[in-house]
Amino acid sequence: MTDALLQVDDLRVTFAVGGREVRAVDGITFTVSPGATLAIIGESGSGKTVSCRAIMGLLPTGTAIGGSARLRGTELLGLSDAELRRHRGSDLAMVFQDPARSLNPTMRVGLQITEAITTHRTASKREAQAQAIELLRLVRIPAAERRFHEYPHQLSGGMRQRVMIAMALACRPKLLIADEATTALDVTTQAQIMELLLELQEELDMALIMISHDLGLAASYADEVIVMYAGKIVEQAPAAGLFGAGGAVRMRYTRALLDAIPHLERPAHTLLPVVGGRPPDPTALPPGCSFAPRCQYAEDDCRAKVPALAEHVPGHRWACWHPCENGAAPHD
Amino acid sequence: MTDQAGPGRPPGEVLLSVRDLVQEFIVRERGGGKAGVVQAVSGVSFDVMAGETLGIVGETGSGKSTLARAILQAPRPKSGSVVFRGTELTNLRGGRLLQARRHLQFVFQDPFGSLDPKWKVRSIVDEPLLAYRAGGREARRKRVSELLDLVGLDPARYAGRHPRELSGGQAQRVAIARAVALEPSLIICDEAVSSLDVLIQAQVLNLFEKLRGELGLSYLFIAHDLALVKQVSDRVAVMYLGKLCEVGHGEAVYRRPLHPYTKALLDSIPSTEPGAGRATATIKGEPPSPINPPSGCRFRTRCPLATDLCAAEEPLPRELAPGHVVACHFPLMPGTSVITPAATSGVRQA
Amino acid sequence: MAAPLPDVTLLGALPPLPSLVNARRLRAQRLGRGLRLWVPAGILILMLAMCFVLPLVASLPSPTKGDIIVNNEPPFSPGHWLGTDMQGVDIFSKLVYGGQVAFEIGAAVTAIGVAIGGTLGIVAGYFGGWVDAVISRVLDILIAFPALVLALVIAQGLGGSEIHVIWALSVFGIPAVGRVTRGATLTIRGLPFMVAAKLSGTRGWRIIARHVVPNIIPTIVTFSLLGVGIVIILEGALDFLGYGIPPPTASWGNMISNGQQILSAQPEYVLIPSIALLVTVASLNMLGDALRERWSTQ
Numbered sequence A: 001m002t003d004a005l006l007q008v009d010d011l012r013v014t015f016a017v018g019g020r021e022v023r024a025v026d027g028i029t030f031t032v033s034p035g036a037t038l039a040i041i042g043e044s045g046s047g048k049t050v051s052c053r054a055i056m057g058l059l060p061t062g063t064a065i066g067g068s069a070r071l072r073g074t075e076l077l078g079l080s081d082a083e084l085r086r087h088r089g090s091d092l093a094m095v096f097q098d099p100a101r102s103l104n105p106t107m108r109v110g111l112q113i114t115e116a117i118t119t120h121r122t123a124s125k126r127e128a129q130a131q132a133i134e135l136l137r138l139v140r141i142p143a144a145e146r147r148f149h150e151y152p153h154q155l156s157g158g159m160r161q162r163v164m165i166a167m168a169l170a171c172r173p174k175l176l177i178a179d180e181a182t183t184a185l186d187v188t189t190q191a192q193i194m195e196l197l198l199e200l201q202e203e204l205d206m207a208l209i210m211i212s213h214d215l216g217l218a219a220s221y222a223d224e225v226i227v228m229y230a231g232k233i234v235e236q237a238p239a240a241g242l243f244g245a246g247g248a249v250r251m252r253y254t255r256a257l258l259d260a261i262p263h264l265e266r267p268a269h270t271l272l273p274v275v276g277g278r279p280p281d282p283t284a285l286p287p288g289c290s291f292a293p294r295c296q297y298a299e300d301d302c303r304a305k306v307p308a309l310a311e312h313v314p315g316h317r318w319a320c321w322h323p324c325e326n327g328a329a330p331h332d
Numbered sequence B: 001m002t003d004q005a006g007p008g009r010p011p012g013e014v015l016l017s018v019r020d021l022v023q024e025f026i027v028r029e030r031g032g033g034k035a036g037v038v039q040a041v042s043g044v045s046f047d048v049m050a051g052e053t054l055g056i057v058g059e060t061g062s063g064k065s066t067l068a069r070a071i072l073q074a075p076r077p078k079s080g081s082v083v084f085r086g087t088e089l090t091n092l093r094g095g096r097l098l099q100a101r102r103h104l105q106f107v108f109q110d111p112f113g114s115l116d117p118k119w120k121v122r123s124i125v126d127e128p129l130l131a132y133r134a135g136g137r138e139a140r141r142k143r144v145s146e147l148l149d150l151v152g153l154d155p156a157r158y159a160g161r162h163p164r165e166l167s168g169g170q171a172q173r174v175a176i177a178r179a180v181a182l183e184p185s186l187i188i189c190d191e192a193v194s195s196l197d198v199l200i201q202a203q204v205l206n207l208f209e210k211l212r213g214e215l216g217l218s219y220l221f222i223a224h225d226l227a228l229v230k231q232v233s234d235r236v237a238v239m240y241l242g243k244l245c246e247v248g249h250g251e252a253v254y255r256r257p258l259h260p261y262t263k264a265l266l267d268s269i270p271s272t273e274p275g276a277g278r279a280t281a282t283i284k285g286e287p288p289s290p291i292n293p294p295s296g297c298r299f300r301t302r303c304p305l306a307t308d309l310c311a312a313e314e315p316l317p318r319e320l321a322p323g324h325v326v327a328c329h330f331p332l333m334p335g336t337s338v339i340t341p342a343a344t345s346g347v348r349q350a
Numbered sequence C: 001m002a003a004p005l006p007d008v009t010l011l012g013a014l015p016p017l018p019s020l021v022n023a024r025r026l027r028a029q030r031l032g033r034g035l036r037l038w039v040p041a042g043i044l045i046l047m048l049a050m051c052f053v054l055p056l057v058a059s060l061p062s063p064t065k066g067d068i069i070v071n072n073e074p075p076f077s078p079g080h081w082l083g084t085d086m087q088g089v090d091i092f093s094k095l096v097y098g099g100q101v102a103f104e105i106g107a108a109v110t111a112i113g114v115a116i117g118g119t120l121g122i123v124a125g126y127f128g129g130w131v132d133a134v135i136s137r138v139l140d141i142l143i144a145f146p147a148l149v150l151a152l153v154i155a156q157g158l159g160g161s162e163i164h165v166i167w168a169l170s171v172f173g174i175p176a177v178g179r180v181t182r183g184a185t186l187t188i189r190g191l192p193f194m195v196a197a198k199l200s201g202t203r204g205w206r207i208i209a210r211h212v213v214p215n216i217i218p219t220i221v222t223f224s225l226l227g228v229g230i231v232i233i234l235e236g237a238l239d240f241l242g243y244g245i246p247p248p249t250a251s252w253g254n255m256i257s258n259g260q261q262i263l264s265a266q267p268e269y270v271l272i273p274s275i276a277l278l279v280t281v282a283s284l285n286m287l288g289d290a291l292r293e294r295w296s297t298q
């Protein structure tokens, strides 16, 4: 516990939409160790982005946030804007999904990076510029001096995402949160960006939280995986323990996710094992397990009581009343 | 690709035959001056057989959507031929084009974008029926209900809704109901499930399979996700910068890719398979601009096997194995590797 | 916040989260949005009722003929609660009948603009090519015409009257609406659902009637509201210059124009019609903005 970089405890986020409560994040707990890579996966709307925005202090004012998120022991929730800005500069940084919209289209990229540097630290203009070019090199952008003077629209999607990463790295954060940072990119570009992130992680000794809905990406790049559904963590395990040889998914929802992705190994035209329905309305969550309305293994206890997220096997937590057998093959 | 008649060609009649299709866009500078010509599709040829699904994969900007639109004549291609059920579409206009296109339908990527936000579900599904005068009001109303049932939407609940009252998966089902309304023989799906979540995506993919069986449909299935395309396709074509690199039986293309680009794509996929390890970025740099595509082979600026020949001469498609056509001077025969030392260095092993 | 934490295994069993949402703030927000729409709408309804319903139910003094004996009465005089002008004409009556003129001209010019300009704009935007080139040039020429100068010429040649003012101002209204609808149509035309409609077999005019028009109506309505306001101001300017509605017919413009001669002695002659003009135009603008906000968040 003491050596954790980030310790999130019972984080809750509630929005008010049309007079009703949306429980976007409903009590999640996890830790990130220095230098580790944590993947948070789940369908859209499961609360991945909101969790991370809460930690970053980037939720709209008036949002109800509960619980605690401590970075090296310092509570982040409830900090003033000024204090948060200091943390965001030096310890925490975030890269967003849409590289096209996160950059200002009317500003040269170099200037945007320079600004990112000077808002967190006093540096002369020349110093900041030199450092910006250095950052562009760090994220392996060729001809950095030329790119420095270009506008975002002159860059490809992959390049823009590299610029976003450069800005996030401006102050050498200890924790980088990448929210679907490669979702909008091609497989080849995605592989390039993920490699870059991993290399930078080693160079800078930085922890990484990667949010994704791509299980393959999580399996390939993360040390530990968290699966979210309807604002809760439903399973958490080391990536190898979840996907790797001998590893086993226990929670029914994770199993369903894993079964539903097309695999190269499957023959063409085979039907995918499907789960009907869709995620519950966050303003009206079912009383028991949130997955119960869609789960083919649901029984009465699932609908009555919320299964607790417990560490049933060392390092492996899940929340399910009737989990899959250990090492069970995918259901038909 | 040139004609693929041969032993590997699937049985059945040719439903759609595309030859030397070219589509270009003129891009203008701010002032209105001509900045260049985007060669979005440059001489693409392939066939789709009756009852078959042909998948097309390629990175963003490779011209997949442009190809789909050119086949649908919206907009009309610059040159080349598109023969659908024996009728040449490229020189038809007005009502004749409409009749010829009746059995050629489409499903686009953005489920909400392709439904008029002001229309109700029942009118959306009815639109092609009305346009082609498929029956009177009462008959059409019954047909709309049947169609919604077919795609798994309860007509009583959903017929009266507007698109914004649907989820992404439901909206895509409505688009599919509209596409199958006129009992088409071919549906062009351009990234039709790409914007959906995994579980919903699986539902819609299964729906496509079900309709294929029940209605004897063929698909031209375009996507950038290789595993997805393999899942649904009999044959797969790989597209790069406006040209096809490789066409062949899905199993063959994925198990033994012959084109360096296909290999690089496959090596980039992250996999959940135990022991698959980390995808290695086997491909460097970015695709060149389609305004000034490289001479010779368009992949040569990123290809680890490129030689002077690749710059000088465009590789022509050759049938290297039955039904497996590749456009490369140095196709990957067994034992060849495209993983260069530069590409693997610095990569942590999972 | 950093209170001791329950064991993780208990997390699921925690009592339900109390409502932490700031309900007051939420209510204030919704109230603000409602007010932004209903205040200007209410003012406009009142103005319209005053101008068009009041003369029918109450017997107002004549807005054109007055009794010279009671001229220059100050406001709140018996029988003339806004007073009378130099000819002894009741100012409230003038305001009411002048308002009729303002609203009629505003509505007529906008209606002509929407009917002709809207059609041209949709046709240009939808069909593109040479059709667009021709229509756009015509609209450009019209918009380049100085509307006021043209109105002066028309008034000189044909004599000032309501119908002439309407035609003169339409020269400005048609291209303005035309350009806005053309822009809106161009945006819609590129959207996937338009391609989908075409590929579903729906053709030309049906696409316009069933897909284009319903989708650009919000744009046209909000623009028309702003347009009515602008036309009312232009009409006032014409009257002010003496080339619009000729006296003795009452209009806000000629009230201001006449009032300026004795501005220092009796500023209310200018003030009263000016306030009416200001409130009307501001309400129209605010209503347009509120509607746009509402439609864009839907």
Ligand SMILES: Nc1ncnc2c1ncn2[C@@H]1O[C@H](COP(=O)(O)OP(=O)(O)OP(=O)(O)O)[C@@H](O)[C@H]1O
Pocket: B025, B026, B027, B038, B039, B040, B058, B059, B060, B061, B062, B063, B064, B065, B066, B067, B224, B290
């Ligand atoms: N209307 C247009 N005007 C100019 N260029 C265009 C136009 N439409 C497409 N292009 C260009 O043509 C090329 C092919 O585009 P296309 O949309 O077909 O790619 P795609 O393979 O479908 O990509 P994605 O996977 O992103 O959908 C791109 O370089 C694109 O920028």
Ligand SMILES: Nc1ncnc2c1ncn2[C@@H]1O[C@H](COP(=O)(O)OP(=O)(O)O)[C@@H](O)[C@H]1O
Pocket: A015, A016, A017, A022, A023, A024, A042, A043, A044, A045, A046, A047, A048, A049, A050, A051, A060, A282
């Ligand atoms: N600003 C907001 N106001 C109201 N609800 C929100 C807001 N942001 C997110 N939500 C809701 O919170 C839930 C979780 O969203 P999010 O964290 O973005 O999901 P994802 O897992 O896809 O990142 C969703 O139901 C979403 O609709």
Ligand code: SF4
Pocket: A251, A252, A253, A289, A290, A291, A292, A293, A295, A296, A297, A298, A299, A302, A307, A319, A320, A321, A322, A323
């Ligand atoms: S708790 Fe019950 S309903 Fe929930 S996933 Fe497990 S088996 Fe299914």
Ligand code: SF4
Pocket: B259, B260, B261, B297, B298, B299, B300, B301, B303, B304, B305, B306, B307, B310, B315, B327, B328, B329, B330, B331
């Ligand atoms: S033709 Fe040459 S450059 Fe092109 S793919 Fe083959 S080897 Fe590479």
Ligand SMILES: [Mg+2]
Pocket: A045, A048, A049, A179, A180
């Ligand atoms: Mg998200």
Ligand SMILES: [Mg+2]
Pocket: B064, B065, B066, B190, B191
């Ligand atoms: Mg596309």
